[in-house]
Amino acid sequence: MIRMLLSVLGREYAQPLRRTVTLMTTTAVAEGLSYALLVPVLRSLFGSTPDDVWPWLIAFGISIAVYAALRYISDLSGFHVGTSLLRGMYHRLGDHLARLPIGWYTPGRLGEVSGLASRGVLQAMSVIAHLLAPFISASVTPLTILLVILVFNWQMGLAAMVAIPIVAAIQVWTARATVAGDAERAELDDEATGRVIEYLQAQPVLRAGGRTAERFRLLDDSLQDVQRANRRSTLAALPGAVGLAVTVQVMFTGLLALGAYLALGGNIGVPEVLTILVLAARCADPLLSLTDISGKLRGARSVLAKLDTVLRTESLPQAAEPIRPVSHGVEFDSVAFRHGDRKVIDDVTLSVPEGQRLAIVGPSGAGKSTLLQLLARFYDVDAGAVRVGGVDVRSIDPEVLMAQISIVFQNVYLFDGTIEENVRLGRPDASDAEVRAAATTARLDEVIERLPSGWETNVGEGGAVLSGGERQRVSIARALLKNAPIVLLDEVTSALDPVNEAAIQEGIERLMAGRTVLMVAHRMRTVQRADRVVFVDGGRAVEEGGHDELLRRGGCYAEFWNIAMAPVAGE
Known part of the structure; x- marks a missing residue:
């Protein structure tokens, strides 16, 4: 996705974009590491000296404050970079469209260009401001928490790590299952936009023909096609969402059973088991959000691919050494x-x-x-x-x-x-x-x-x-x-x-x-x-x-x- 963004926008945006991604990744790691302090907190609370919890609670509070500050800075950076990218994208797209031959603007491209120049650019550029931070958090924070679990108890850590390839496989499978539907839906959206423009332009003809109360069949058919494509796309993504939810639930249940077994065998204390289960539960929410975030990212990637295609369209060539005419014949x-x-x-x-x-x-x-x-x-x-x-x-x-x-x-x-x-x-x-x-x-x-x-x-x-x-x-x-x-x-x-x-x-x-x-x-x-x-x-x-x-x-x-x-x- 980052490579696609840089391909569309140009390499001059690489440095601020990489800086923002690094800041968001650091924030996600800080969030995961802050939960490591829950182990001594719960150990003290359930131990023989509960008063010892205060230093750990203070440390936990400081770590949360550091995370909050990093989150504010990274989100602000995302908004600033996103705004800059949006402005740059509009300028680059507008300049390129102005250099394309008039013959490129066929009637079939009116809907496509209109959609790209309005909601398309906004959707693509919203990746930095609204989607990148949640996606990095949903991916990096659970991984950090799993490493924390592995440090405190290798058996439960390894058991939790089993979920990583399963979740990755589900994401890849869902992306492959929905890519065709997403492309079809995007194409039908462009066609529907073109039909709306056609319907508005055809108003004088429709009214002159006495068809003011009559529905425009071409537009109706196009909108129905969009509705059916949306339904197919949703159904294609549904097994992945269900599979991810089941995987998270099975992982948590397995950790609960393993923790009980280890605690009964005296290999681990009850506070540690409770802490690890709390950490595992904290992994669930971001993992479950991956399906929704990934769907939005795929939509943005599809728009970026279209923008890339338009921007790669060969414009009228310009002379390396232009000549200025001195007369006007x-x-x-x-x-x-x-x-x-x-x-x-x-x-x-x-x-x-x-x-x-x-x-x-x-x-x-x-x-x-x-x-x-x-x-x-x-x-x-x-x-x-x-x-x-x-x-x-x-x-x-x-x-x-x-x-x-x-x-x-x-x-x-x-x-x-x-x-x-x-x-x-x-x-x-x-x-x-x-x-x-x-x-x-x-x-x-x-x-x-x-x-x-x-x-x-x-x-x-x-x-x-x-x-x-x-x-x-x-x-x-x-x-x-x-x-x-x-x-x-x-x-x-x-x-x-x-x-x-x-x-x-x-x-x-x-x-x-x-x-x-x-x-x-x-x-x-x-x-x-x-x-x-x-x-x-x-x-x-x-x-x-x-x-x-x-x-x-x-x-x-x-x-x-x-x-x-x-x-x-x-x-």
Whole structure:
């Protein structure tokens, strides 16, 4: 478990973790040794001079105080290290997830990542704060007590030692019996989490279909599978728990019979027998708790294994010696890209000189948005190269690359916070005046004036409080504040009402001014403002040229234009 923790967290946490484990082990040994003083205490009480018990009682009290102090220090150390590990785990997981290719985030991984990032990390990191000390105590304290018994009477000590391999065998057998069930339960938990997310996302569809009172069958089935898996896991662990309880009881009964036999034979005194039986009884509670603690540790280990798998997922490679581009022209050089078994981009060569605008047009699924994502390095190309300022994006430091690019998508996601906090994501160190200026340019100030809390309005998760057009204005204000030299626009106005479209189009024009722009557009009037147009179909650049030039050719672009503009021409 410790090796797994260090593998997940990194070796920089090895020293404090080992120090905490050593402190917890010392505490458990001190607890076991303190019970050794019960022998002279009971011997004095049952002997001919009971008054002699006081020095031993004082010594016993001091040993308990030392144990209590060690327990407090070790528990406090466990909490501090656990908190540090939790913070480190969140940072490491978040940084790694940010470096993974966008294609890694398949719908099936949403539930898994959501579960890992919330309860999974908490469960795994709670090992140090809440489980490690009880586990060490349940393992080390009984062993120390058995050694004490062995010192005072070798016959009863050896008899008690017989329980050690039996308890160990039960623990190993229980772990093997439950490992498959634990893995199944964890997998079904992730699936159920995904189904809950799906159910929430499907609410508009369910309600539009008049199914508001109807149960969601997929979610119900998933929850029932989790219930059945929990039942199977509990039944698999039950024989181990019963076996451990029976072993402890048999051990105690055997020691009682052996003690009586030795006492009747005069080989040991009655106080010593009573003391050894008290010590044996003290072993019972921690041993019986091993089943519950071990089950929780197995659950945490399963989560750690998943975290380890995610953290071992290969991220986008970074250049050993990054190159910083000095200009902002964009170039696609014989680019090819596959998504799974499908070739999305096939031998595309394009160039956008610095400060010019390129419109990317074509039918749905042609690969238009993928070109923008390759430029932003959400994916790496399979062949060819994407360059910014003549430098391959794979040779640019990711932070430097993203500092060069502002992206405005059709579907805007806002974080649960105020409008100002969401705008400031573009440039957190911007002054208040710069934030207000960006909002005014994006015509976001009109929205803010209508809101009762103004800039302090909380937009809710995903920006649920705002309309689509209002969220888009926040996104444009954010891009304006970032002031990056390259702008990527992905069908920004395709689903807006005329009022919002006009306002947003004005903000976009100001955003594009003087910058290198690549825009994917369905609204053909937007295309007319581009310096060049490329028509993409089937992942290939079929035609390229100016708008008027492509219309004169009468090819794919002209046909696409005529179809798109036909409803307008008929009015």
